[in-house]
Amino acid sequence: MRSRPRCAPRSARRRWRRRGDGAVVVADRQRPAGMDAGIGASQSPEGCVPVRLRVNGELRELRLDPRTTLLDALRDHLDLNGSKKGCDLGQCGACTVLVDGQRELACLALAVAHQEDEITTIEGLADGDRLDPVQAAFIECDALQCGYCTSGQIMSAVALLEEARRGVPSHVTLDVSAPPSLGALSDEEIRERLSGNLCRCGAYPNIVAAVRRARDLNGGGSAD
Structure with missing residues (x-):
């Protein structure tokens, strides 16, 4: 061997x-x-x-x-232990990082x-003691339980908000030629765009709420 x-x-x-x-x-x-x-x-x-x-x-x-x-x-x-090794197969999203602004599964790269x-990891989001809006929203909305998947959820949420800001459609976008703006990002869009990140504790309702809150903190307004 x-x-x-x-x-x-x-x-x-x-x-x-x-x-x-x-x-x-x-x-x-x-x-x-x-x-x-x-x-x-x-x-x-x-x-x-x-x-x-x-x-x-x-x-x-x-x-x-x-x-x-x-x-x-x-x-x-x-x-840098914030990025977690969950499945080590690219199926759970716990290892998500940003590479040149795009989310990537670090266990497959x-x-x-x-x-x-x-490369940006969860450790690089905050500005000193000031949290990134997504981090703050996850705390405010109690969008975690055991916390193991949370860093990957947050990194994907940061990426999906930027994707929405750039007008990138998802698989549930009805008209890909006119994707929803950041402010019009619906719960269905949020769930689809986070579908690669698993939460074994089942904190999904609060995770979606946290992304909505981060959307508003990022100046996206409200789609509700």
Whole structure:
């Protein structure tokens, strides 16, 4: 069996070996010293490649196994744990981030494919102590229970509001040549545009209410 390149974080290497031998042991999640910068240029383990990511406005340089997903790069190498690993199959939306303003499932994207792209995670939405309107609306409307999916829900909500502002239609838009404006975004439109994000706690009514509230806070008025 092919071993994982040494540029993988220690915890990831251990998890990978355990999967191979079947042992059931909790992996050591301690973050090795110096992981933030990756392995230095003087150390070039076979199979690793340099990766430059612009994350939340900051350029981050790493050396990664080219198979590393964007989600694992964010969580295991950059300590940005707000993006969650739910299904790891692109089906639940918990790992949603923004790449150049477009929402993307980080568990399905390779980090190496996003060299120099502008990546925004949940940690990058707030401006200091001032929350993004969507974050504030989720708190105001109590749009969460366990909170595991919340970061992905919020990132998708931010994206869908921007899509509506740009006039992007959805699958339930009756006339794609005349999509609803931000202020005319109905509950049906909101539900469809968030359909890729699952909430196992069933907080959907409050999530839709939070998006409506964020729509109004973003100057969209009300469609009700």
